[in-house]
Amino acid sequence: MSQIFFxxxxxxxGFATVACLMYLWRTTSLLGTWTNRLxxxxxxxxLLSTIHRFSSSGHLPxxxxxxxxxxxxxxxxxxxxxxxxxxxxxxxxxFVIPIALLMIISSNAFPSGINELNxxxxxxxxxxxxxxxxxxxxxxxxxxxxxxxYLIQQHFLKKKKLGALFQKLPSLNTLDEINxxxxxxxxxxxxxxxxxxxxxxxxxWGTYWSWDPKETWSLITWFIFAALLHSRLTTGWxxxxxxxxxxxxxxxxxxxxxxxxxxxxxLHAYK
Amino acid sequence: MNIIVVxxxxxxxxxxxxEKVAFSPNHMQKPLLELIGLDGIIEGVIVxxxxxxxxxxxxxxxxxxxARIKRFLADYHHLPLESLELxxxxxxxxxxxxxxxxxxxxxxxxxxxxxxxxxxxxxxxxYAAEYKSSGIILNRFLHKAFSVAKRVRxxxxxxxxxxxxxxxxxxxxxxxxxxxxxxxxxxxxxxxxCELAAKHFLNSGVKGVMVTNRTLEKAEKLAEEFGGEAVRFxxxxxxxxxxxxxxxxxxxxxYIIGPKDAEEVIKRRRFKPVFFIDIAVPxxxxxxxxxxxxxxxxxxxxxxxxxxxxxxxxxxxxxxAEEIIDQEIGQFHxxxxxxxxxxxxxxxxxxxxxxxxxxxxxxxxxxKDLPPDAEKRLExxxxxxxxxxxxxPTSVLKKAGQGGRVDLYVDxxxxxxxxxxxxxxxxxxxxxx
Numbered sequence: 183m184s185q186i187f188f189x190x191x192x193x194x195x196g197f198a199t200v201a202c203l204m205y206l207w208r209t210t211s212l213l214g215t216w217t218n219r220l221x222x223x224x225x226x227x228x229l230l231s232t233i234h235r236f237s238s239s240g241h242l243p244x245x246x247x248x249x250x251x252x253x254x255x256x257x258x259x260x261x262x263x264x265x266x267x268x269x270x271x272x273x274x275x276x277f278v279i280p281i282a283l284l285m286i287i288s289s290n291a292f293p294s295g296i297n298e299l300n301x302x303x304x305x306x307x308x309x310x311x312x313x314x315x316x317x318x319x320x321x322x323x324x325x326x327x328x329x330x331x332y333l334i335q336q337h338f339l340k341k342k343k344l345g346a347l348f349q350k351l352p353s354l355n356t357l358d359e360i361n362x363x364x365x366x367x368x369x370x371x372x373x374x375x376x377x378x379x380x381x382x383x384x385x386x387w388g389t390y391w392s393w394d395p396k397e398t399w400s401l402i403t404w405f406i407f408a409a410l411l412h413s414r415l416t417t418g419w420x421x422x423x424x425x426x427x428x429x430x431x432x433x434x435x436x437x438x439x440x441x442x443x444x445x446x447x448x449l450h451a452y453k
Numbered sequence: 454m455n456i457i458v459v460x461x462x463x464x465x466x467x468x469x470x471x472e473k474v475a476f477s478p479n480h481m482q483k484p485l486l487e488l489i490g491l492d493g494i495i496e497g498v499i500v501x502x503x504x505x506x507x508x509x510x511x512x513x514x515x516x517x518x519x520a521r522i523k524r525f526l527a528d529y530h531h532l533p534l535e536s537l538e539l540x541x542x543x544x545x546x547x548x549x550x551x552x553x554x555x556x557x558x559x560x561x562x563x564x565x566x567x568x569x570x571x572x573x574x575x576x577x578x579x580y581a582a583e584y585k586s587s588g589i590i591l592n593r594f595l596h597k598a599f600s601v602a603k604r605v606r607x608x609x610x611x612x613x614x615x616x617x618x619x620x621x622x623x624x625x626x627x628x629x630x631x632x633x634x635x636x637x638x639x640x641x642x643x644x645x646x647c648e649l650a651a652k653h654f655l656n657s658g659v660k661g662v663m664v665t666n667r668t669l670e671k672a673e674k675l676a677e678e679f680g681g682e683a684v685r686f687x688x689x690x691x692x693x694x695x696x697x698x699x700x701x702x703x704x705x706x707x708y709i710i711g712p713k714d715a716e717e718v719i720k721r722r723r724f725k726p727v728f729f730i731d732i733a734v735p736x737x738x739x740x741x742x743x744x745x746x747x748x749x750x751x752x753x754x755x756x757x758x759x760x761x762x763x764x765x766x767x768x769x770x771x772x773x774a775e776e777i778i779d780q781e782i783g784q785f786h787x788x789x790x791x792x793x794x795x796x797x798x799x800x801x802x803x804x805x806x807x808x809x810x811x812x813x814x815x816x817x818x819x820x821k822d823l824p825p826d827a828e829k830r831l832e833x834x835x836x837x838x839x840x841x842x843x844x845x846p847t848s849v850l851k852k853a854g855q856g857g858r859v860d861l862y863v864d865x866x867x868x869x870x871x872x873x874x875x876x877x878x879x880x881x882x883x884x885x886x
Contacts, residue, residue, distance in 0.1 A: 418723025
């Protein structure tokens with residue numbers, strides 16, 4: 183059952199990606215509407231698949247790479263839908279939805295069996311810790327997309343190449359606003375995730391902080407976004423510098439999330 | 454019934470001639486009534502804008518109608534027909550329909566895609582409707598033209614890009630700064646282009662304007678005009694950080710704003726971007742300012758390039774618009790041809806005959822012991838009744854066909870007897886907007 187929804191989701195995200203790219207190519211309101219519908223339908227089936235998996239396993243489906251990547255895609259698409267509504271930036275989908283598609287396809291490359299839950303994970307802290315972490319990851323993904331578009335737009339403006347693509351992509355101001363908004367939501371959530379993680383670690387492993395690779399890399403991610411938020415608030419950093427730092431933060435976050443799990447042995451390596 | 458168009462436009466006549474032929478919008482009753490008083494002219498609409506004067510009319514006699522309208526245009530404005538005629542063009546039937554659809558869709562405008570023409574035709578039609586010089590055909594025709602124009606507007610991007618430098622500057626500002634309602638413009642120096650751009654910014658709802666000039670009085674005068682604030686030229690850099698948009702056009706022989714200044718200003722603004730527009734020749738703003746982070750410098754040449762690109766885009770979109778018009782001409786032409794007498798009479802007879810046969814069939818099939826020749830008799834009876842009933846309407850229609858407003862009768866007949874689905878596609882029959 184959840185498998186059917188899962189494959190349906192892959193198909194819908196695939197179509198949505200095609201629609202998003204077509205929308206970038208030929209922007210019409212009809213295509214925009216259909217793009218949004220496809221994204222929403224994909225999110226719906228994805229949610230159903232996740233809920234089904236949740237109810238049949240009895241725990242949040244984030245205990246192995248297959249589940250985590252799929253859950254990551256789910257939060258990315260959910261966040262995109264909210265940002266699309268608020269800022270009317272369907273065009274952002276052309277950058278965000280392919281990431282979600284990539285995540286769900288790579289999720290499919292991992293074994294999809296339901297794991298016996300590691301006893302260390304049987305805790306209510308799991309909920310808060312992981313959900314906070316995932317939403318903050320999704321926020322940084324949206325921020326990353328906005329940052330990439332910002333750099334593209336700035337390049338067009340500086341080179342005075344104001345073609346069709348420049349006209350279609352959002353204004354610098356909107357992109358900077360999205361970046362800032364993502365940061366102000368994502369950063370506190372990441373902070374909460376790290377703190378609740380520490381509390382949970384104390385309960386499960388007897389120590390708040392054990393310099394496990396995941397913990398170290400999370401801290402690095404946290405510092406980068408802390409630095410970005412700090413300079414935004416104090417000296418008014420924005421634009422190009424903020425975008426570059428966002429991109430760096432996102433790449434490190436991606437490594438924290440995926441790379442650490444796969445390549446660095448440690449307590450968090452849930453394969 | 455034929456639609457004819459006679460007129461002149463920016464393509465065939467200079468502004469001096471167009472002025473002489475223009476009709477004053479306050480006195481439309483007289484020319485409209487004179488127009489439909491012309492021999493053979495049944496309905497008429499006069500469109501008069503600064504770029505064109507055109508008369509749309511219906512007539513049975515194409516050549517005669519066109520000649521009489523030409524004569525009317527010359528006489529009404531006391532001009533010799535021989536010299537005026539050189540500038541006049543005329544169209545009839547399908548070409549006339551195409552012409553009006555193209556004009557309404559702004560394909561024949563000086564700046565293709567400009568939005569005013571549709572409103573101007575609507576106003577002109579308003580006069581014709583008010584003084585009843587337009588009738589069933591021109592009413593329908595112009596409403597069709599309006600809906601075609603609307604379709605062109607929504608289905609092509611013909612009017613979606615800026616084609617003036619000032620407007621291009623506003624569009625670009627939105628692309629950099631987003632919503633302009635919280636933004637401030639700084640005007641350095643004066644000049645027609647600069648003031649025009651400032652007006653465009655004000656129209657798009659910027660929060661405020663600052664004006665500076667080497668002569669303070671000039672700055673104060675302009676500031677008053679824009680409802681803004683005058684700034685001493687010496688104090689420019691104490692205020693520049695408040696401006697999100699800087700428009701410069703002084704006669705200074707050297708740069709007024711250099712990269713160092715821009716850097717400082719932007720730092721003082723906490724890195725909020727500034728859109729610099731340099732209109733001056735020689736330039737006021739050092740091109741190196743563009744290398745400063747969050748500073749975006751554009752010159753008139755850059756803006757002109759945008760305008761050129763937009764114009765090229767418009768001509769591409771114009772091709773799509775022509776396709777839309779091609780489709781719509783066919784539809785309208787079909788409707789026009791239904792307004793002829795003979796096909797209407799045939800359709801009317803067919804409709805009556807269908808009813809007669811259906812009812813006859815019903816009666817006969819329900820009739821049990823039918824006398825042998827009853828069927829024949831019933832057939833004869835009903836046919837005779839039908840012919841009697843149709844005799845008067847048919848002859849009235851035929852008689853109307855030789856006179857003036859036959860289309861009224863034909864249209865009424867077709868509607869009363871639902872002679873075919875006349876495609877009442879509910880084109881909004883009142884003036885919108």
